[in-house]
Amino acid sequence: MKGPRTFEEQTECIVKALLSDLLGEDEGFASRSLETDSFPVSDAEREPSAGASSTFDSVIIASRLRRLGDQYNENLEQSAQRVIAEVAKGKVEEFGIMVDSLSKSWSSLNPELGYERAFLAVSVKLLAYLSQKVPAVARRIQLVELINGNREVRGYIETRGGWLLSYPVTQKGEGARDGCLESCWETEQPRN
Numbered sequence: 001m002k003g004p005r006t007f008e009e010q011t012e013c014i015v016k017a018l019l020s021d022l023l024g025e026d027e028g029f030a031s032r033s034l035e036t037d038s039f040p041v042s043d044a045e046r047e048p049s050a051g052a053s054s055t056f057d058s059v060i061i062a063s064r065l066r067r068l069g070d071q072y073n074e075n076l077e078q079s080a081q082r083v084i085a086e087v088a089k090g091k092v093e094e095f096g097i098m099v100d101s102l103s104k105s106w107s108s109l110n111p112e113l114g115y116e117r118a119f120l121a122v123s124v125k126l127l128a129y130l131s132q133k134v135p136a137v138a139r140r141i142q143l144v145e146l147i148n149g150n151r152e153v154r155g156y157i158e159t160r161g162g163w164l165l166s167y168p169v170t171q172k173g174e175g176a177r178d179g180c181l182e183s184c185w186e187t188e189q190p191r192n
Helices: 008-023 058-069 076-086 096-109 115-133 135-140 144-149 151-160 181-186
Strands: 047-049 052-055 165-168
Touching: 008 058, 008 115, 008 135, 008 151, 047 096, 047 165, 052 115, 058 115, 058 144, 076 096, 096 144, 115 135, 115 144, 115 151, 144 151
Parallel strands: none
Antiparallel strands: 047 052, 052 165
């Protein structure tokens, strides 16, 4: 079975896996946990390409996004209350406005972080917070559209290989992770 082909479809699958985990819903991800992402990938899931193979695994990617979100340690209570109040009025775009504002602020204090990584971290952290406090609001957040519609964030992901996992295959058939998941998410811990 072929996985999602477009960036938009991949983003939708990742957000679905993330929300499923955050809200404790069983969406077919029950046997996989976002708490750990060291799942073996079978050869059948890989598509070979010049000595390397790539696969799309929304659960692993969602797990990496959660770890990135865990780097953001600011108090979200006031921001979340504002989002909740605005979403209750039908203004779901407030989530994106808040994420953008918090991301710019955090990345200005941590230039090595960059706006794009800050945006991904803050959006996941705020969504996780809302999922715990008011699940109905979290379900209304349009994170897929927020990521797909942000040219800077989308460009950042795409220039690093997109959402795909790249596995250079060794003689034993083992692979090492590479691509956007490593370069996008894993750098030194930023200051809050």
